[in-house]
Amino acid sequence: MSILHYLKYFLFHVIGLSALVAIVAGGSSIPLGLVAILGLYLLGDAIGGDDVSTPTFRHPGILTFQLWLALPLLALIVFASVWSVCTADVLGVGAQVTQLTGYDVLAARNATSMSQHLAGIVLTGLMIGMIGTITAHELTHRTWDPVSMLIGRWLLAFSFDTTFAIEHVYGHHRYVSTRDDPATAPRGRNVYLHVLISTIRGNASAWLIEQKRLQREGRSVVSPRNAFIRGHLMSVVLVAAAWSAGGLAAAGYFVLCGLAGKALLEIVNYMEHYGIVRDPATPVQPRHSWNTNRRLSSWTMFNLTRHSHHHAQGEVPYQDLKPFQHAPMMISGYLTTIVVAMIPPLWHRLMTPKVLAWDRDFATPAERQLAAEANLRSGMRAFHARGQHGI
Structure with missing residues (x-):
């Protein structure tokens, strides 16, 4: 097999390093870096076509190690971003970079405006979502591998969002596309409301899942064995590290970056499952989530795009996921679909016909009845008319 099939997944690291350079360079480099990365995805997915290849990887350990490299890469990006709002030159990084490159990053940092720092929050949040959550999504499904976990x-x-490792694996994959799943957005819901509702319900679900697990083991819920509590304490450690680097301003800045990354996850959940219904008595099938095979998104997001196969077989490593070309398809690649989702009128204009087509082409008779009920609850005229007259 060509080495290119291994190398294509390293584009993920190239994008992360590009964001790191933009953040360290400071000033106008930050918004320019953000625009460049967004433009790369929007244009790349528009003209790059689909990747439906299914190569067999003889050395999967290389791809696992590549996933592990996401942690030091993300730590560097977030450190650089927090450093960019500090008054002190934390660990002397600025002086060292200036000496190595001849570019005065300390002067550039001091000249960075508030609007450019806001772009830094968005760019860092995007990296936390892409390099952090997407990679963690793959790793936390490997429940047999303690290092990956x-x-x-x-x-x-x-x-x-360490609760994702609990709720997503043991809750979302069980209840996807039903009303019991916090991450599945019902028809008519606004994406911004979904971010809030899914976050609250997801945390509540993770707590209950962990509570039941500890009770089965005969352990106290409030104990060091509680992964829900331990996970949030891990985030507290990171906030404390940012505070030690630059005080309240740095800690607050990091919190905003982290929340942006969390919001990005919930937007992705929104677009991956919006409007699809499933009879709870029916096993999860590829038709129960939106899919895309756009080349650039697939290569730089570890085949998260092949979401239909992932939900049908959640334990399959990303490199072995199949494209499922006849599954329900998203509007485009991931970044493009995210942008559309953040513009609710455009989203509903494009997605309502897709959801109604799903009812016609993919739903079972029982699911068509569930769809009719969902249409009536949606509050949207286009769905409501279908709900009144059946599917």
């Missing part, structure tokens, strides 16, 4: 949970700690 540990690295995955630390990656999630940057977005205050």
Whole structure:
């Protein structure tokens, strides 16, 4: 097999390093870096076509080690971003970079405006979501591998979302596309409301899952064995580290970056499952989530795009996921679909016909009845008309 099939997944690291350079360079480099990365995805997915290749990897250990490298990469990006709002030259990093490159990063940092720091929050949040959550999503599914689980949970700690390792694996995959799943957005829901509702319900679900696990083991819920509590303490450690670097301003800045990363996850949940219904008595099938095979998104997001296969077989490593070309398809690649989701009128205009087509082409008779009920609850005229007259 061509080495290119291994190298294509390292584009993920190239994008992360590009963000790191933009943040350290400071000033206008930060918003320019953000625009460049967004433009790369929007244009790349628009013209790059689909990747439906299914190579067999003879050395999967290389790809696992690559996933582990996400933790030091994300730590560097977040450190650089927090450093950018500190008054002191933490660990002398600025002086060292200036000496090595001849570019005065301390002067650039001092000249960085508030609007440019806001771009830094968005860029860092994007990296926390992509390098942190996407990689952690893959790693925390590997429940048989304690190293991957540990690295995955630390990656999630940057977005205050270590509960994802509990709720997503043991809750979301069981209840996906039903009303019991916090991450599945019902028809008509606004994406911004979904971020709030899914976050609250997801944490509540994770607590209950962990509570039941500890009770089965005969352990106290409030104990060092509680992964829910331990996970949030991991995030507290990161906030404390930011505080020690630059006081309240640095800690607050880090919190905003982490919350941006968490919001990005919930936006992704929104677009991956919006409007799809499932008969709880029916096993999860590829038709129960939105899929995409856009090349750039697939290569730089560890085949998260092949979401339909992932939900049908959650334990399959990312490199072995199949494209499932006949599954329900998203609007485009991930970043493009995220941008559309953040513009609710455009989202509903494009997605309502897709959801109604899903009812017609993919739903079972029982699911068509559930869809009709969901249409009536949606509060949207386009769905409501279908709900009144059936599917």
